[in-house]
Amino acid sequence: MTTNLVEGTAVSASLLCLGHCLALPLILLALPMLAGTFFESEVFHIVAAVLVVPAAALAFLLGYRRHRALLPAQLGAAGVACIVAALFPVWGEPASAGITAIGSLFLIGGHLINWRLRRTLA
Numbered sequence: 001m002t003t004n005l006v007e008g009t010a011v012s013a014s015l016l017c018l019g020h021c022l023a024l025p026l027i028l029l030a031l032p033m034l035a036g037t038f039f040e041s042e043v044f045h046i047v048a049a050v051l052v053v054p055a056a057a058l059a060f061l062l063g064y065r066r067h068r069a070l071l072p073a074q075l076g077a078a079g080v081a082c083i084v085a086a087l088f089p090v091w092g093e094p095a096s097a098g099i100t101a102i103g104s105l106f107l108i109g110g111h112l113i114n115w116r117l118r119r120t121l122a
Helices: 002-030 042-067 071-085 093-120
Strands: none
Touching: 002 042, 002 093, 042 071, 042 093, 071 093
C-alpha cells in the first residue's frame, strides 16, 4: 500500500512537470499577465526538482526491491538527470523547457513500467 502511494505521488509529480512544460507556453500566450509569476520563475523549477527527485528515488528503489528490474530505475535516472540539467542557466528557456519535458517523459515511462512490474508480482 505504501509503495502504491509513493509510486502514485512520483507519477503525479512527473505529470505535473510535463503539464507545466507543455501548457505554460500556451497559457503565457493566452494570458500575458501571468508572465513572471511563480510558475514561470526559477523557484518553481527548483521546488519541482526538490519534490520529484526524492519521490522518484524512493519509488524506483521500492520497485527494484520487489521486481529486480533495472529498466524503470534507468529511465528514472535519465529523467532526473534531465530535470536537474535543465536547472542550469546555460540553457535558454526553450531548451530548458524541452529538456524538462523529455525528463518528465522518461520519469513517467519509468514509473509506469515500475508500477506494471510491481502489479504483475502481486
